[in-house]
Amino acid sequence: MASSFLSVSLLFIGLHAADGFMHYVVSRCDFNSTDLKDIEFIRSYSYNKLEIIRFSSSVGKYVGYTELGVKNAENWNKDPSELAAMRAQKETVCQHNIKIWYDAALTKSAEPKVFLSSATPPGGKHSSMLVCSVFDFYPKNIKVSWIRDGQPETAGVTSTDELADGDWYYQTHSHLEYTPSRSGEKISCMVEHISLSKPLVTDWDPSMPEPERNKIAIGASGLILGLTLSLAGFIYYKRKARGRILVPSN
Template sequence: MASSRLVLCLIFISLQAAGGYLYYFVNNCNFNSSQLDDIEYIESYHCNKVELLSFSSKMGHFVGYTEFGIYQAEYFNNQSDILNSRRQQKEAFCQHNINIFTKAILDKSVEPNVTLWAVTLPDGRHPNMLVCSVYDFYPPQISVNWFRDGHKVTADVTSTDELPDADWYYQIESRLEYTPRSGETISCVVEHISLKQPLVITWDPSMPESERNKIVIGASGLILGLTLSLAGFIYYKKKAGGRTLVPTDIS
């Protein structure tokens, strides 16, 4: 699993308005898990855009990067109480907040929605292309594969990266160019942490999507026409039933 980076910032700022100097320090926690061995605590001090010195729990002491930073690092490294307090921050500061962060965000997951559809390519190289669109899932790590008659397909497959939707969800699209064979089965298989088992979407070539849409639209129009006709007939019967017929003498 890729490394996670959680920046828990406690920023202390000292600003001298006349000279425009900005002095601050930032606490960072880098981690792969909530285990202490997978956590690094970093405390860095800056003036304007220059890093002066930093402390890393991996090294266990301060390191200076400028003349003033080196002087400060030597001073802090000779103060046992300062060193001990910084060494304890990996557990007191990082591990505590990582557990909260993990439960609130990293452990959450949302099942993906999947749509499988076909397009016809104009260049004639492949008569058809299947597109597997996967969207509205979290976290972004996901696997999308194609299977043809039970065998994984790797040739003529192109996929996008996991793209953010700007609403905490992600989307990805995979395409398969293929020449249809009679009786074959083609499936898009999606694996995600939110799923108890892989999600298998099998392509049904019995009727193109455009034709299915035409049938749905035609059926809807037919039902609407019958409904309006029935309503008109009922209205006519009610009006005819309320009339009084007057005999006319034509002799």
């Protein structure tokens, strides 16, 4: 079976605990496609975290790993109906459910979200660094590349591996270190993924550094808030002034 297989536990049965001892049985399907030849059904019996006996569809019978397991395996392997029932699990349980899993999840895809930002490179060797961050995509395989003035840019590019978020989604980040050679140049991050009908191209706007844009946004928000509070105070003052009664002095 290929090394990049998926393992899915189907059943957790026979769980018993008494005086600190535990016996449990786990059935699972290992597979890398929906073809029957690429599926293996395994039922494992363990006692206090030690596997004592196992049935594997690739072997076709029970195999014991301890003295007790060997004795049980010999007895169970003598029963043709028991072996026939276990061998049938590969098709009736595994293949049936694997087709459902493929249709429900493994054949689906999620479009990536792309964020382009600037950062200060370590060591000061380059005047600028762009970071293309790609989030929330599925499946894992993705291609992130850079384009500069319509031509592929490979110099000064470093990228991370696809990182699993733990919720079926992935993220990756690509860095471009460069020294702008002239004004008006166009730099873009291009993302290619199975969920996209065409490459997703995000252009970098070098008109203003990101920290400066953030400062302006914060300052504008503060100015609007200040004007709003001043207007509210002025309206309150005018209303109070109308309600006053002036008493002439002697």
